[in-house]
Amino acid sequence: MSDKLAALPRKRLAHLPTPLDELPRLREALSEMTENGVPRLFIKRDDCTGLAFGGNKTRKLEFLIGEALAQGCDTVITAGAAQSNHARQTAAAAAAAGLDCVLVLFDTVPYQGRDYRRSGNLLLDDLLGARVIVEASDADPVKVFERVMQELASQGRKAYFVPVGGSNVTGTMGYVNAYLELADQLEALGIAASHIVHGSSSGGTQAGLVAGQMLRPGGPAVLGINVYRDDTQAMANDIHALAVKTAEALGADLPPNDVVALEAGYLGDGYGVPTAQMRRAVETLARLEGVFLDPVYSGKAMAGLIGLILDGRMRAEDNVVFLHTGGAPGLFAYAEEFSDR
Numbered sequence: 063m064s065d066k067l068a069a070l071p072r073k074r075l076a077h078l079p080t081p082l083d084e085l086p087r088l089r090e091a092l093s094e095m096t097e098n099g100v101p102r103l104f105i106k107r108d109d110c111t112g113l114a115f116g117g118n119k120t121r122k123l124e125f126l127i128g129e130a131l132a133q134g135c136d137t138v139i140t141a142g143a144a145q146s147n148h149a150r151q152t153a154a155a156a157a158a159a160g161l162d163c164v165l166v167l168f169d170t171v172p173y174q175g176r177d178y179r180r181s182g183n184l185l186l187d188d189l190l191g192a193r194v195i196v197e198a199s200d201a202d203p204v205k206v207f208e209r210v211m212q213e214l215a216s217q218g219r220k221a222y223f224v225p226v227g228g229s230n231v232t233g234t235m236g237y238v239n240a241y242l243e244l245a246d247q248l249e250a251l252g253i254a255a256s257h258i259v260h261g262s263s264s265g266g267t268q269a270g271l272v273a274g275q276m277l278r279p280g281g282p283a284v285l286g287i288n289v290y291r292d293d294t295q296a297m298a299n300d301i302h303a304l305a306v307k308t309a310e311a312l313g314a315d316l317p318p319n320d321v322v323a324l325e326a327g328y329l330g331d332g333y334g335v336p337t338a339q340m341r342r343a344v345e346t347l348a349r350l351e352g353v354f355l356d357p358v359y360s361g362k363a364m365a366g367l368i369g370l371i372l373d374g375r376m377r378a379e380d381n382v383v384f385l386h387t388g389g390a391p392g393l394f395a396y397a398e399e400f401s402d403r
Contacts, residue, residue: 064277066312070235071128073159076120077112082247082383087350092371099378100371105353106244106258109360109388114154114186117147117388118267121236122228123155129232130161130222137162137214140224141203143171143334144196145358147389148227148264150183153192163192164214164221166206170199171334175398182395227264234270234308241274244383245281253381255282259370260385261363262286262324263333265297267387269304272321276314282383286324287366289359290333294326328366334358336399339365344393345400356389357396363387 085103093100111120130138138156142149142165149165156163165187171178187194197206207223214221225233241258248255262268271284286301288294302322309316330337336357343364344355355361367384370376393400 064312064314067235067238070125071132072124073127073131073155075113075124075127075155075158077110079243079247080110081107082244082251083107085351085384088347091346091350092368096372096374098372098374101256101376101378101380101382104255104381104383106383106385108240109386109390111388113158114151114190115388115391117151118237118385119148119151119228120155121240122233122266123151123224123236125232125235126224126228127155127159127161131159133220133222135161135220135222137164137219137221138224139164139166139207139210139214139221141166141168141207141226143167144169144179145171145183145334145392145395147183147356147359147392149192150186150190150391152224152228153187153190156192157190162219163190164195164210165192166195166197166210168197168199168201168203172332173334173336173396175396177397178395181397182391182393184395186391227266229264229266229269229304231304231307231311234266234273234304237267237270238274238277238308238312241271241281242278245278248281255383256380257285257376258282258383258385259285259287259363259367261289261359261387262297262301263290263359265301265304268322269301269308272301272305272317273308273312273314275321276309276317277312284323286322287328287363288324288326289329289362292329294324298322298324325366325370328362328369330362336396337362337365339369341399343368353386354390354393355386356392357399358392359387359389
């Protein structure tokens with residue numbers, strides 16, 4: 063860990079390091095489906111970070127909550143979609159730190175499953191004691207947050223705003239640290255990995271991994287699977303800009319312009335909208351490896367990795383790490399996508 067990273071305020075929340083496991087049965091199954099070579103496959107289990115069913119946001123929240131406590135805040139506020147994994151982990155992090163939590167959830171995902179607006183992460187948000195404010199998809203976020211912040215100020219509260227996905231320079235430090243952690247694990251195993259593949263959305267995870275590369279040259283390249291929005295190039299530009307700011311804050315070399323690799327083609331009809339490829343990927347990993355993915359992020363990301371392998375875009379001699387970012391509670395919100403078929 064760099065000196066500047068180690069000096070940042072941090073609230074320890076995660077069970078680290080998370081496991082790095084191999085996926086031999088998945089590799090064997092894919093080998094039977096293609097004449098192309100199949101790389102050796104590993105999975106970095108960031109679904110096992112421990113806080114409220116785990117997930118990648120816990121790493122970011124260690125630094126975000128650390129900063130909130132350092133500023134003397136007593137409340138955290140964040141936003142997301144109705145089934146936001148980030149919101150659930152923020153509520154849990156606030157509870158663990160003794161802070162109040164306000165979640166502003168925008169009903170932006172058009173999915174109309176029967177459990178989407180009552181189970182999954184929404185159930186957990188309530189159990190964690192967060193105040194949940196649900197807003198319509200066309201609500202003006204600026205006006206909503208102005209109203210909520212004014213209300214909190216009138217109550218004498220000092221609020222700390224956590225951006226969507228925890229994706230700012232502070233939150234991104236969690237995945238700088240994760241890249242260094244993974245590099246240490248690979249080195250201990252004597253493995254040279256070619257890629258780390260993950261679902262990319264608000265950008266903080268990928269930006270942190272890219273910045274981590276600048277501190278640990280020679281490690282695996284970072285490949286994001288776009289699970290978030292249609293304009294992949296604009297999304298890549300935003301990720302690069304955040305990676306540059308993160309590297310600057312750490313005094314590291316700046317990421318080159320072409321370093322952000324973002325794969326389109328697996329989003330489907332939109333964020334949070336199920337796809338057939340996602341369903342197959344979720345079922346495949348569960349039945350072959352006993353690992354649960356989620357419908358919004360890791361399921362689509364694994365569909366992307368499988369697609370790249372079957373298309374021959376990963377070499378047999380490669381070692382590829384899939385970053386499992388968590389989100390399994392979302393399975394219950396999308397139950398009919400699996401149980402009714």
